[in-house]
Amino acid sequence: MLVVGGGINGAGIARDLAGRGQRVLLVEKDDLAQHTSSSSTKMIHGGIRYLEYYEFSLVRKALAEREVLLRSAPHIIRPLRLVMPHEPSMRPVWMMRIGLFLYDHLARREVLPGSQTIDLRHGPIGAALQPRYRKGFAFSDGWVDDARLVVLNAVDAAERGAEVLTRWRCIDARRAGALWQVVLEGPGGESRQVSARALVNAAGPWAAQFLREHAHVPDSKSLRLVKGSHIVVRKLYDHDHAYVLQSPDRRIIFVIPYEGEFTLIGTTDVEHRGPVGQARIDDGEIAYLCEQASRYLRRPVTPADVVWSYAGVRPLLEDEASDASAVTRDYQLDLDTRGAPLLTVWGGKMTTFRKLAEEAADLLTPPLGISAGAWTRDAYLPGGDLAGWIGAPQRPDTDIQRFSQAVALRHDDLPAALCRRLARDYGSRVEALLSDGLGEPVVPGLHEAELRYLHEHEWARSADDVLWRRTKLGLHLSEAQRAAVAEWCETHWRHDAAAAAHAPSTLGRTETTWN
Known part of the structure; x- marks a missing residue:
């Protein structure tokens, strides 16, 4: 095949x-x-907005998959609680409650909690929003490291x-x-x-x-080619919930905690006319995402706040919808x-x-x-079976916490943040990295043993493969540090490039912009 x-x-x-x-x-x-697969909003979700377009079959199918995937890879997929502030000029309360009832009941749930109405006047969730938002709706989906x-x-x-x-x-x-x-x-x-x-x-x-x-x-x-673009800014709030923001054009924008220190905002839906592999976010999209986030958040978001952006082209089936977001x-x-x-x-x-x-x-x-x-x-995806570390699985969301603690105890010589990242990136295969030591650091938080592992087992062939897909360390490093990783990869991987092309395992890259 x-x-x-x-x-x-x-x-x-x-x-x-x-x-x-x-x-x-x-x-x-x-x-x-x-390309497309690393340019997503990084969510495992049913697609609550598709209910508005009567795509019940798609939503049911996606809802049923959330916990299947969560169990298969608890190290790279985790539950995500989302809050939709109620905007009276948008969808009415009764419509939201019907939609969330369907979202809760179209497919069986065992791990993810159901929806609820919340008071935004008290607590950190409401504190991040402008004071006029008094009521919200909370529901569950999942977050994934897409690449x-x-x-x-x-x-x-x-x-x-x-x-x-x-x-x-x-x-x-x-x-x-x-x-x-x-x-x-x-x-x-x-x-x-x-x-x-x-x-x-x-x-x-x-x-x-x-x-x-x-x-x-x-x-x-x-196919209808629709560009979806995202921006990343420094962390906008301190809690772990995401926001679902309704815009006047009836699109939905997600605001998601990302990589500990950042917030991810997206996505746009723009018809893509140029070469597929050359999708780039434009100034209009950046302004649109900043404007929609600023309509809700207490702290305004401006284009100057953007530290990273990416764009991908979604291949959607042409269904003659007039609005790209409705395809x-x-x-x-x-x-x-x-x-x-x-x-x-x-x-x-x-x-x-x-x-x-x-x-x-x-x-x-x-x-x-x-x-x-x-x-x-x-079936588990590689690294998803944690039983050898924590015994019989209980709940994937708590299993990964117990696993991270077990890794930290076994490797108490490692910095806590590094240990936590390795546990979540590699799951039960983390020992393949740590058993013989990590070797010399190439830059803070990235060692020679991890680079060798990514090259030999996950097809990393360039610094971009490492920094923007297999890890997201590119966000955390300076320009000089990213250049140091590129130099290391070029020095150590250059001579076996031809052999690597025939290796039994190989990997990917997104179009990214760093500001």
């Missing part, structure tokens, strides 16, 4: 197929999660026998009887020819282009069996990736005679 596209859907499908005993090759033209979620799916796929090639392009794919004959091009221009029983097009925003230009198949769907976030899988099977993924969102991958593998089962069935619902 050849899977083209190393975003969340491609990595998830490769993992599912490999776990069913199939021989899988995953090809990504850049780095894993380099690491992609990486861990690829790691799991590789450990189940898949081969992962990053920075390799699929430049030509043609049916030849019952097989696909495919030409791949490597980072140095080298060529590789492979045969595959099935081709999975999980190229995200490039899906239609891939069909036309490389698979020589007419694209059957129309469906659901997905569709098209299986073409006129010859060797071709499966194309249209649309999708981070929260439903596992279910999408399961459905994709199920579709390929009959034409390819796959005997193994679905397996991922109860």
Whole structure:
């Protein structure tokens, strides 16, 4: 099986197929999660605003996945409590209560608490808001380290026998009887020819282009490319809740605690007309996000406050919606069996990736005679099984706290903040980093052992791969420190770049702007 596209859907499908005993090759033209999949709002959520568009099936499916994913990777996914201040000029109270009732009951919950009405006149949650907001609605969703979620799916796929090639392009794919004959091009221009029983097009925003230009198949769907941009500012408040802010244009803006010292604000929904890989936030989007946050928060947000920004292009199924924010976030899988099977993924969102991958593998089962069935619902992602450290799992949200404490006790020579970060980034695989010591620090908080681990096991090939995807340390380092990491990576990884391209595990990069 050849899977083209190393975003969340491609990595998830490769993992599912490999776990069913199939021989899988995953090809990504850049780095894993380099584009859309690392440019999300970093939430595992049902999508409460989609209820307004009557997308009950999508919301139910996404709600059901929240706790499945939380149990599979408690180190990189955690519960998030959100507060929506009531703005009388927007949606009325009765509408909010009906929506939250549906959100609570469309799918079963065991870990995440239900919604409630809260008084914003007292306590730290209301203190961060302007005094005119007196009532709010609290509900639960999840937060995820999106790029690491992609990486861990690829790691799991590789450990189940898949081969992962990053920075390799699929430049030509043609049916030849019952097989696909495919030409791949490597980072140095080298060529590789492979045969595959099935081709999975999980190229995200490039899906239609891939069909036309490389698979020589007419694209059957129309994608609407919508740019979503985010800004990051210094921490705006001290509690751990996020805010859901209603804007006059009926969009929703999230304000989320991020990386301890920062606040993440997003997203926009803007039609993207240029090259897919060159999405950038513009001044208008920055001003819009600052304005919407400042309408609610006691502390105003200005463009001068922005320390980091990123933008990605979402490949949404065209449904003729007049407003980009109203375009469906659901997905569709098209299986073409006129010859060797071709499966194309249209649309999708981070929260439903596992279910999408399961459905994709199920579709390929009959034409390819796959005997193994679905397996991922109860499986851990790498690092998610904490039982060896804390015994039988209880609740994923408390299990990770107990695990972090256990790591700190075992490695009491490490700074507490470093120990906590490593525990949450690597989960139960943290011992692979710590068993022989971390080695020399390259910059504060980043040591040689971690860089070697990311290179050898998670396909990191550049400083950007490390600082902005596999970790978010780029936010915490100075320009000089980021340059020091880049110099270390160039010095130590330059000579084995060609060999690394063929390594059985490989990773990704987002478009970022640092101010």
